Amino acid sequence: MKTPVPENYVFDSFALLAYLEDEAGATRIEALLEQARKETTQIWMSVVNLGEVLYIIERKQGLPQSRQVLAAIEQLPLIFVEVDRGLALSAAHIKATFPLAYADAFAIALAQQKNACVVTGDKEFEQVESLIAVEWLSR
Numbered sequence: 001m002k003t004p005v006p007e008n009y010v011f012d013s014f015a016l017l018a019y020l021e022d023e024a025g026a027t028r029i030e031a032l033l034e035q036a037r038k039e040t041t042q043i044w045m046s047v048v049n050l051g052e053v054l055y056i057i058e059r060k061q062g063l064p065q066s067r068q069v070l071a072a073i074e075q076l077p078l079i080f081v082e083v084d085r086g087l088a089l090s091a092a093h094i095k096a097t098f099p100l101a102y103a104d105a106f107a108i109a110l111a112q113q114k115n116a117c118v119v120t121g122d123k124e125f126e127q128v129e130s131l132i133a134v135e136w137l138s139r
Contacts, residue, residue, distance in 0.1 A: 007041045008116035009135070011078065012107040013052040015119045016045070018137055020053070020069060025121055025137030032119065036077035044079045044114050046087070046106040081110055094131075100124040108132055 009032060019029035035041040050073070058066035081087070083106065090109035095102050104124055111118045111132045118125060121137035128134075 008114050009041060009043045010107050010111040010114065010116045010118045011043055011045045011049070012104060012118060012120045012122060012125075013049045013056065014122040015137060016049070016053050016073070017056065018121065020057075020072075028135075028137060029119070033077060042079060042114075042116075043077065044081055044110055044116060046081050046083065046103075046110050048083060048091075048103050048106040050080060052103045087113065094128070098127050100127065 011029075015025065015029055017023070018025040019033070032041060032043060036043045053073070054066050054070060057069050083091075087106065087109050090112065091102070091105040094100075094105040094108050098105075101124060104122065107118055107120070108125075108128055108131065110116070117133040117135050119135045119137065125132075125134050
């Protein structure tokens with residue numbers, strides 16, 4: 001496992017949903033976002049994981065609320081990463097190797113690409129701690 005650069009984090013959907021819904025872990029997410037606002041850290045997120053957040057919100061609260069949440073998310077100091085061929089191939093390999101959600105594979109692949117720490121509370125990430133650093137949010 002590579003040692004992550006302390007200033008680099010990757011949020012999965014769990015992290016962003018915890019923040020948006022003020023659940024356990026929201027305080028830590030807010031602290032990281034504040035660091036990103038001050039440009040002392042960088043927070044990356046795959047657009048696949050962004051899509052996951054939005055479909056979850058739309059299912060629970062409807063399309064109008066999902067669009068409002070997207071507008072709020074776009075004001076956060078997150079760096080959204082489009083999926084290119086390299087990221088897709090890395091995520092495919094991770095998904096083939098580990099029994100986890102495909103969207104999670106994109107967060108893992110992005111963390112590898114950016115040498116970053118994934119921030120999550122999703123237990124599926126326990127199986128990839130040999131590949132990436134994980135900062136665990138309380139559940």
